[in-house]
Amino acid sequence: MFEAGIYRKLVLVFLAIVAVVQVLKLYHIFAVRSQPPAGAIRDLTWGDINFLHTTDTHGWYSGHLNQKSYNANWGDFISFATRLKQIAAANGQDLLLVDSGDRHDGNGLSDITIPNGIASTPIFIQQDYDILTIGNHELYVWENSVQEYETVVPHFKEKYVCSNVEFKLPNGTFVPFGQKYRFFQTPNQKLNVLTFGFLFDFNRNNDGTKVTSIKDVVDNESWFQEALESHPPEKVDLIVVVGHVPISHKWPELFYLHEKLREKYPETKIQYFGGHSHIRDFTVFDEKSTALQSGRYCETVGWASINMKDDNVRNIRERYSRSYIDFNLNSFLHHANFTDNKDQFDTEKGLEVSTLIKKTRKKLELNRPLGYVNDNYYVDYVPVWDKKNIFNLLTTKILTTLQPENSNITVAEERIIIINTGSIRYDLYKGPYTIDTQYIVSPFENQWHKLSLPKSVAVKVGRKLNENSYILANTEQGMKQIDNRQLAPPHQLLMPYEELLSMEKRQDIFKYPIALNNDDKIAIESKHRAKLPKGYVTYDDFGHDGDDTPHKAVVNYPVPNVVESKQLNKSTSGDTIIDLVFYDFITPNILWALKELNYHITESSEFYSNQYLGLLMNEYVKESGI
Numbered sequence: 372m373f374e375a376g377i378y379r380k381l382v383l384v385f386l387a388i389v390a391v392v393q394v395l396k397l398y399h400i401f402a403v404r405s406q407p408p409a410g411a412i413r414d415l416t417w418g419d420i421n422f423l424h425t426t427d428t429h430g431w432y433s434g435h436l437n438q439k440s441y442n443a444n445w446g447d448f449i450s451f452a453t454r455l456k457q458i459a460a461a462n463g464q465d466l467l468l469v470d471s472g473d474r475h476d477g478n479g480l481s482d483i484t485i486p487n488g489i490a491s492t493p494i495f496i497q498q499d500y501d502i503l504t505i506g507n508h509e510l511y512v513w514e515n516s517v518q519e520y521e522t523v524v525p526h527f528k529e530k531y532v533c534s535n536v537e538f539k540l541p542n543g544t545f546v547p548f549g550q551k552y553r554f555f556q557t558p559n560q561k562l563n564v565l566t567f568g569f570l571f572d573f574n575r576n577n578d579g580t581k582v583t584s585i586k587d588v589v590d591n592e593s594w595f596q597e598a599l600e601s602h603p604p605e606k607v608d609l610i611v612v613v614g615h616v617p618i619s620h621k622w623p624e625l626f627y628l629h630e631k632l633r634e635k636y637p638e639t640k641i642q643y644f645g646g647h648s649h650i651r652d653f654t655v656f657d658e659k660s661t662a663l664q665s666g667r668y669c670e671t672v673g674w675a676s677i678n679m680k681d682d683n684v685r686n687i688r689e690r691y692s693r694s695y696i697d698f699n700l701n702s703f704l705h706h707a708n709f710t711d712n713k714d715q716f717d718t719e720k721g722l723e724v725s726t727l728i729k730k731t732r733k734k735l736e737l738n739r740p741l742g743y744v745n746d747n748y749y750v751d752y753v754p755v756w757d758k759k760n761i762f763n764l765l766t767t768k769i770l771t772t773l774q775p776e777n778s779n780i781t782v783a784e785e786r787i788i789i790i791n792t793g794s795i796r797y798d799l800y801k802g803p804y805t806i807d808t809q810y811i812v813s814p815f816e817n818q819w820h821k822l823s824l825p826k827s828v829a830v831k832v833g834r835k836l837n838e839n840s841y842i843l844a845n846t847e848q849g850m851k852q853i854d855n856r857q858l859a860p861p862h863q864l865l866m867p868y869e870e871l872l873s874m875e876k877r878q879d880i881f882k883y884p885i886a887l888n889n890d891d892k893i894a895i896e897s898k899h900r901a902k903l904p905k906g907y908v909t910y911d912d913f914g915h916d917g918d919d920t921p922h923k924a925v926v927n928y929p930v931p932n933v934v935e936s937k938q939l940n941k942s943t944s945g946d947t948i949i950d951l952v953f954y955d956f957i958t959p960n961i962l963w964a965l966k967e968l969n970y971h972i973t974e975s976s977e978f979y980s981n982q983y984l985g986l987l988m989n990e991y992v993k994e995s996g997i
């Protein structure tokens with residue numbers, strides 16, 4: 372009896388141990404599985420000279436609060452850059468930080484203040500940039516240009532390089548933002564770098580600023596010729612062009628500049644940095660020149676490196692490298708070699724800036740909920756007609772709530788409201804809707820205008836505007852459609868590098884599918900097995916191994932230039948006069964479309980309402996949730 376009791380107890384203890392071991396095993400398996408797969412992050416390739424590049428940050432300095440892949444904030448980025456500069460110095464290499472502009476419009480932190488940027492600019496300038504330039508979002512509104520001229524330029528001094536945009540002083544003279552060009556030596560290797568900064572041919576700038584096209588500068592401005600003359604090739608190791616210009620092969624501006632630079636510098640290495648079209652991209656200009664574009668909204672830190680030595684024995688892939696670093700702490704720790712001592716990663720300044728961000732967000736009450744979003748609404752992960760598409764939500768539910776505010780106009784029974792899709796900047800995610808959300812989705816405080824038009828004409832305007840691959844030359848709208856490599860399925864883009872070097876053949880990448888080789892198939896299959904996070908899978912001139920974190924590709928559906936909310940009565944005739952309502956920002960496009968449709972308007976558009984999209988969304992979410 373006694374013995375049997377002990378025996379039973381021993382069995383029970385044994386079973387308990389087995390159970391605990393099993394639980395621990397399961398826990399271990401779970402823990403391991405919930406980590407990114409081992410070796411998931413692709414290492415950076417260092418060269419003699421290395422660059423970290425940002426562009427189109429649009430005020431996202433708090434990081435993406437509800438997206439793990441982009442969870443680092445500006446303070447983390449400052450620590451990261453400092454750690455990489457330390458690595459560079461220790462190895463006798465150089466690391467330069469570059470920014471390509473567009474620092475406003477897209478986030479509560481930058482846009483809730485009047486003027487916008489007052490709270491976010493002091494945060495942005497804490498990063499120790501070596502070269503930076505201006506974007507179009509620093510030029511829409513006069514107050515933003517003043518801020519750039521009076522705060523950002525004096526802070527960075529000669530590091531602010533701007534070759535084709537000028538600021539009007541009170542006495543009427545135009546002066547450059549910063550310097551038109553800069554010649555300097557890198558800190559560690561004393562390499563001689565000649566730098567220019569260019570904005571694309573932008574014409575919606577405020578009257579207190581002037582933009583000269585790249586072509587005009589290169590062809591006609593004497594300072595540019597003099598800059599080249601006074602820096603002969605033998606005295607220049609590297610030319611760096613920081614641009615708020617897309618680097619795509621289909622965007623001619625930088626290629627025009629490149630042709631002119633090559634006339635004077637046939638052998639010099641030239642590195643371009645681009646922006647504006649919000650994509651990850653890397654372009655080979657020629658054997659000794661490449662361009663990097665680093666996405667948008669603090670989702671990406673771009674990396675480029677160049678080997679300056681042994682020039683004749685290296686091919687271009689050995690000379691240049693590029694990476695797109697996901698803007699998250701995991702990636703930063705990995706590349707800075709701090710994964711095993713995370714608690715030592717932050718620098719004092721990095722921590723200070725993180726604290727400043729927290730305090731600023733609190734002061735601005737950016738986290739205060741206004742309502743609740745019950746589902747995700749996407750810009751392009753689903754087609755525009757899908758009920759989870761944000762344009763569908765806006766055109767069917769939110770734009771219908773727009774009320775005219777001008778009592779001096781006649782309001783028709785029927786109307787079409789047109790919005791430029793570029794005015795919607797980001798997905799709307801399930802969860803609390805805060806004032807931050809408003810600026811993230813639609814930051815622009817544009818006015819609504821209206822034209823009275825026969826219905827038969829009004830219904831054709833949207834279609835006309837969408838006929839073009841991008842809205843015509845009189846705005847800068849719609850660049851994203853120009854470069855669709857980011858959207859291409861994997862099988863379209865593998866091509867031996869030699870073939871990429873010929874411009875004619877380069878076009879083939881986009882025209883003809885190319886068979887995957889076995890290694891790629893295996894890589895893609897194993898990615899699927901590993902349940903990778905969804906995100907960017909970038910196809911560029913070097914292939915598709917640039918993203919530091921392998922992602923499961925998301926499908927991006929085409930987005931038209933404009934979408935419409937049609938509030939029409941089927942039984943009225945085409946001659947019925949209706950209201951065509953649109954953002955004043957796209958007035959030139961509307962007028963262009965009407966001209967194309969051979970409709971001559973006799974009156975100019977009238978003010979309709981100040982209730983811009985952000986306000987309409989706020990009201991809607993407060994009333995009923997989305």
Ligand SMILES: Nc1ccn([C@@H]2O[C@H](COP(=O)(O)O)[C@@H](O)[C@H]2O)c(=O)n1
Nearest residue numbers: 473507647791793794815847848849956
């Ligand atoms: N008042 C405004 C200003 C701009 N937009 C939209 O933004 C686009 C430009 O943004 P980037 O970041 O690409 O420079 C522009 O094409 C417009 O679509 C707007 O809607 N209202």
Ligand SMILES: [Zn+2]
Nearest residue numbers: 427473647649
């Ligand atoms: Zn931008």
Ligand SMILES: [Zn+2]
Nearest residue numbers: 473506507647
């Ligand atoms: Zn831009």
